[in-house]
Amino acid sequence: MAVSEWRIDGEAMCPYRLVLEHVTSRWGVLVLIRLLERPHRFSELRRAIGRVSEKMLAQTLQTLERDGLVHRDAKPVIPPRVDYSLTALGREAAEQVQALAGWTERRMAEVERARRAYDEARA
Amino acid sequence: MAVSEWRIDGEAMCPYRLVLEHVTSRWGVLVLIRLLERPHRFSELRRAIGRVSEKMLAQTLQTLERDGLVHRDAKPVIPPRVDYSLTALGREAAEQVQALAGWTERRMAEVERARRAYDEARA
DNA sequence: CAGGATCCATAAGGATACTG
DNA sequence: CAGTATCCTTATGGATCCTG
Numbered sequence: 001m002a003v004s005e006w007r008i009d010g011e012a013m014c015p016y017r018l019v020l021e022h023v024t025s026r027w028g029v030l031v032l033i034r035l036l037e038r039p040h041r042f043s044e045l046r047r048a049i050g051r052v053s054e055k056m057l058a059q060t061l062q063t064l065e066r067d068g069l070v071h072r073d074a075k076p077v078i079p080p081r082v083d084y085s086l087t088a089l090g091r092e093a094a095e096q097v098q099a100l101a102g103w104t105e106r107r108m109a110e111v112e113r114a115r116r117a118y119d120e121a122r123a
Numbered sequence: 124m125a126v127s128e129w130r131i132d133g134e135a136m137c138p139y140r141l142v143l144e145h146v147t148s149r150w151g152v153l154v155l156i157r158l159l160e161r162p163h164r165f166s167e168l169r170r171a172i173g174r175v176s177e178k179m180l181a182q183t184l185q186t187l188e189r190d191g192l193v194h195r196d197a198k199p200v201i202p203p204r205v206d207y208s209l210t211a212l213g214r215e216a217a218e219q220v221q222a223l224a225g226w227t228e229r230r231m232a233e234v235e236r237a238r239r240a241y242d243e244a245r246a
Numbered sequence: 247c248a249g250g251a252t253c254c255a256t257a258a259g260g261a262t263a264c265t266g
Numbered sequence: 267c268a269g270t271a272t273c274c275t276t277a278t279g280g281a282t283c284c285t286g
Binding site: 015016019020021023024026029065066067068069089092093096097099100101103104105107108110111112113114115117118119 | 138139142143144146147149152188189190191192212215216219220222223224226227228230231233234235236237238240241242
């Protein structure tokens with residue numbers, strides 16, 4: 001399958017929304033946050049994130065690489081070794097994403113309180 | 124259909140990831156940014172965002188309301204009038220989201236340059 | 247006008263098997 | 267090990283019709 005076929009976009013959308021969707025995508029968020037900590041190999045990322053299929057991880061990494069956020073360093077050795085790291089641009093994106101994720105964690109208790117109130121109000 | 128059935132989550136995931144997915148969801152991002160500007164009625168939001176179906180907009184608003192980020196004010200008049208606005212919590216979330224969206228817009232040119240380079244490299 | 251209900255197309259995502 | 271290819275299931279999202 002060509003890269004262009006599995007891209008998340010069906011276009012016909014302002015281009016910046018697309019990047020936004022890439023970095024805020026389910027696995028994009030988690031990859032960026034992990035790589036902010038340090039570079040990771042493919043299988044390290046898989047284990048660190050957990051419950052991500054090889055397919056989705058590969059897709060996510062390729063999308064982020066194409067957007068210039070992630071750098072892929074494939075060493076020509078056997079067995080293969082590929083390291084992923086953030087580019088300067090990717091680091092900026094990851095910091096924004098982490099800020100949002102951090103806010104979410106900090107406010108989680110309030111959100112859960114709101115949910116209980118909402119659910120009770122119509123039960 | 125019950126609210127619990129269309130919720131974005133299939134659970135079995137750490138709860139904060141869920142909130143993160145709500146606020147970073149395709150329409151969640153756009154709704155929060157619009158409401159940061161000022162309160163909107165349902166159909167105002169539809170027009171402001173563009174190309175969102177009624178179903179998706181309603182779903183998104185309900186999810187955000189349940190999470191305590193959006194306040195829904197339904198006036199008992201005919202024809203119905205419903206205003207949506209941000210709660211204090213929602214304003215915080217929206218500001219984070221807007222920061223991310225702002226970064227994306229500012230860096231768009233760089234991302235497109237990276238994409239061209241990527242595509243050329245394998246064409 | 248603000249949505250709920252229903253039906254339908256497509257896309258996201260996972261499992262498995264396979265390869266350099 | 268780091269993916270690709272294939273098949274399959276489920277979820278997302280839109281169109282349409284309906285109602286208070």
